[in-house]
Amino acid sequence: MPLPAELARLPGKAVASSTATRHSLLFMAALLLLLFVVTSGGLVQIALQQNARATEQSLFYLDKAIRAREKSILATLKDYAYWGEAYRNLHVTVNYEWAYTRQNLGPSLFQDFAYEGVFVVDPQGRTSYSVVNGQRVSSELGQWLGQDIDELLEQARRQTEDEEPVVGFAQVGGQAALLAATGFTTGGDPQVGIQTGPPSLLLFVDLLTPAKLQALGQDFGVDNLRLVAAPADPQASPTLSLTSVGAGPLWLHWEPAQPGRQLLYLILPLLGLGGAIFALITWLNLRWAIASAREVDASYASLYASQQALAASELRFRDVAEAASDWIWEADAELRLTYLSTRFQTLTGHPVSSWLGRPLSELMQFPGGLDAWLQGCNSHAMASHNCECQYRDLDGELRTCHLTLLRIEDGPMADGYRGTVSDITDELQAQARIEHLLLHDALTGLPNRNRMQAFLEGKLKALSSASKPLVMLSIDLDRFKPVNDSFGHEVGDQVLAEVSQRLRFALRDGDLVARMGNDEFILIVCGIAAAQEVERLCARLIAGIEQPFNIGSHTIFLGASIGVAMSPADTSEADELLRFADIALYQAKGIGQSSWCFYAKDMNERVIERRQLESDLRQALANEELRLVLQPRYSVSSQRIVAAEALVRWQHPQRGLLGPDSFIAIAESTGLIIPLSAWVLRAACREALSWSEALIVSVNLSPVEFRRGQLVAQIRAVLEETGLPAHRLELELTESVMVEDAEGALALMLELKGLGVRLSMDDFGTGYSSLSYLRTFPFDGLKIDRSFMTDLHAAENSQAIIQAIIGLGRALALTVTAEGVETQEQLDLLRKYGCDEAQGYFLSRPMPPEALRLLC
Incomplete structure (x- = not known):
């Protein structure tokens, strides 16, 4: 008796099912292998990028260190070259007793600044004065350097009239050297006669010895900084090229941090283990599926396996949705919520059931409204859209989030919407804290120098058009240093915090108090111009600071000195206003403790006279x-x-x-x-x-x-x-x-x-x-x-x-x-x-x- 047609087709179905199952599982294995390779490649790429960022960061700090050293030697060179006495004793005539014996331009430069070479080159190019390692010698500059630097010296002569020194690098005795040169000037000293003709040149040589390079690198977080020959592959080896006045550049090499290497050592073994487990599971499933498909009821088993696979897929989706840091939502065409993942309740505190069926606009606050945003979305043919919006959690706290929206084109939810919501409140708050720290003092919370400078420039610009006055008070605490010495810096910090509070309470809204340094404060007050009002404010500030500070078991007494500068009466420039306030503060401290002083034009003259x-x-x-x-x-x-x-x-x-x-x-x-x-x-x-x-x-x-x-x-x-x-x-x-x-x-x-x-x-x-x-x-x-x-x-x-x-x-x-x-x-x-x-x-x-x- 022949078999029913449906039963006769079962073996063929089983073979076809077995082949399809084998191909499917092989495809899944290949897909997993490809995923493993892509993931590994991405991880390696991330590690390489981290290493590259670390190298770029160390290169940035190294360049910053070199620029700082150049700035330091140029500042020192200006102090000595643009000085009337140096012009008289090393250009007009060469006075060894003045320069070396009196140590005006002698051993102290080696002892205090570690400059190994100090040379004076006369207008004819001869070395008229030289000090090497703190000892006066008769060496010629080119002989000691071992090379010709006429081009750098000629540039220094050309820039002397503008008082702009030049700086460059050279290799001296197998070591990198920082050279700085400029011509002597009178420094504006009217008692020194100016000689005609080109000036004599002053040149400092700072040898970047291995010890100096190591110390320079450690100061800026760069390890094992050293001078090397030209690298074979500059892309593979982190180096910094310094343009030399001699033949060829100088190369600095260091050992950059390798954060990506640690990442690879930690993650790759785990990733390999996971891949091996997945491969083993896939192989076992393949054997089981092929054996099952060969049975008579392969079709029913295949159907059952399909049902199980669907259930597993739904379970995986549910697990992923609940484990994610975001919550998932779905809404109908009217944007009434039809689905919320249980992560919604975890993050917002609201029960899921209380929001199903309610409009999305009641939950989320969109900038400009939901309808306006949707109009903008419909005008752009994109697969998904996103925006930053807000909602209130169960405690009533306003939270900021990032919402994505995708329109559903087909299926039971056609014309509906689905998307995700990411809470970014903590990220925004962290960013706000970072921005606050950049502009405020960490100890007192007062604005720092950067914030004060921006505030002052803005106020001066705004008040200049309205012809309104502005008063700057520079405050320095009296008797503060003994507080740190006697009671410790922790007590001193508490005193400074209390001083900042007292200064805040003494000012009005719209005024500013900033901390400039250890015990120095700046107050910017708008809208008062009468000297009597300013004096009453100064007296009130000093009286507030003179109140005893009760810190723990200690009772501390301080005073304050105040320098006053006013705009536009004294100046309308921010930098000058700060300088004038400092000059007035200096005069106030000379009067005695707990006093104040207004800036006067003759104070600047007295400062010059004092210098x-x-x-x-x-x-x-x-x-x-x-x-x-x-x-x-x-x-x-x-x-x-x-x-x-x-x-x-x-x-x-x-x-x-x-x-x-x-x-x-x-x-x-x-x-x-x-x-x-x-x-x-x-x-x-x-x-x-x-x-x-x-x-x-x-x-x-x-x-x-x-x-x-x-x-x-x-x-x-x-x-x-x-x-x-x-x-x-x-x-x-x-x-x-x-x-x-x-x-x-x-x-x-x-x-x-x-x-x-x-x-x-x-x-x-x-x-x-x-x-x-x-x-x-x-x-x-x-x-x-x-x-x-x-x-x-x-x-x-x-x-x-x-x-x-x-x-x-x-x-x-x-x-x-x-x-x-x-x-x-x-x-x-x-x-x-x-x-x-x-x-x-x-x-x-x-x-x-x-x-x-x-x-x-």
Whole structure:
């Protein structure tokens, strides 16, 4: 009996099904293999791109480092070449004593800046002055460099008139070298005559030794920076080419970071393992499908397998939809929501069921409205469209998202829509925080210099058209440095944060307060022009800052100095307004703490005059213009000289004899106080050798000198050089050296006592904690400040203070000296109260050393 036609066709169906199944599975295996290859290739490409970005970044920072080094050597070269004294002593004539011996253009350039070569080339091209590794030599420039750089020197001569130095690279002794050259100019000094003809050239040579290259690379995050020969393949090896003034370029090589290599080492093995597992599963499925298809019920098994495959596909879609970071939506032709993935509830907090059937426009807020956006979408023939919109989550928070929309062309949902929604709120907030950090100070949250500059320029531009005033206040905190030194930077940071809050509260909306540096702030105030209003604001700001700061268990007191510049009264340029405010601040700090000062045009002249006086003071030390004077100190009981205080005067060639008030502050602010004090100490010790052996010489120490750390060695060297017994030298210290660093001051004073010298506290009674200092520190004497002597005879409270200080000194076995004695009555009262010594104009004025010898 023949089989039914349907049953007879089953074997053929089974064979066809088996072949189709085998081909399908082979195609899937090939597709998976292709996917694996594409994924691996993409991963390798990403790794290579990461490595390339790392190389580009290191190249950027290396180029930035080279430019910074060029800028540094050019700035130093300008300071020395565009200087009237250098023009006179190295172009008009070659003064080796001025240039090398006085170290105006000598060893200090090697010691301070590590410039191995300093050369002066005269207009004829001869090397007239050369310093190599800090030593003066007679080498010719071309001989030392080993090459001809006439082209660079000629360019430097051409650009001298514009005061534009030139810079270039060369290879010197197998090492890269940075060359900077320019011609000497008078620097605008009217006292220096200008010579006709081409100028002499000043050239600095900075050898980029292996050690310098390593340090330069480490400063900018570039590893193993070194000079190499020309690379065989510049594309494969990260190098930076430096154009050389000699033959051929110079090549810098370094080891760039390789982030992509780590990515490959981590991901590729996992990807290979996954591919092997997929291949194994595919092979097993192929064997199983072929065996099943050969059975009689292959057609039914194939149908069943198809149903299972469909179910698996739906399950995979559901799993992918729920595992994705986005949520998926579908809507009908009227844009009423028909499907929302369960990820919707996870991200928004809203139940899915509460939004099904509701319009999409109720959930999402589109810019300009949903209808307007859809019109724009329909006018562009694209497969999908996207826009940035907003929605509110279950807590009412407004969230920003990225929505994609795709129109469904066929199937049950024809003319409907589907798409995805990505929440980008956190990304936008992170971007906003980054932009905020770029324009604001991280510690205080105040605008930084960049934000202040933009705000100031915008305000000046806006106010100039309306002719409205603008006031800039430059604020510097008084007594802030001891806060960091005494309590630590954490407390200092909290104080700065509190100061910023107080400044914010003192200003109106529309004004700005910015932090410029450590304890420097800038305030920009609009709409006030009267000086009285500005002064009231300054007084209010200072009063706010002077309120105590309670940080933890510490109570801290600060003050503030304020410099004021106004626009358009002073200037309408932003940079000049900042500079004028700084000049006014400098004047305010000179007046005293907690004060303010308005900018005046003559302040700029005084700054220039001060700079000239600073330059003259540098020459005074070398030209022996300092003069030693001595003021005797007498025993109150016997009225005999027991000591003399060493003082200094400056015999200025144009201004005559200057007292210390004219130049000591400049010397302290510029560091010249160190050589000046060394001169006074040496001269005083030598002079004391001509006195009676019972007399003591007293020398004042500057707080700046006290902090430098070489004081003990310097005093020991002077005592050994002059032969003066240590017990005949007395050092006078002010209380400020102990306020700034009490522990360090005590250790240094104990070392000085170890030398055998005497220590005396100067200006006693003017500090708030002098009593504790006398008990803690190893003083031999104290000097009563002259302010207590002014009305000693008439004021009973002054007499009581003097009597108390003398009693305190006696109790602590200290020698008490009264300064500023100007009348017989004052001397009689000091004798009555048992004061040990006295000093003042009534007894003797400061006198030259030869006059004091006659009294000894």
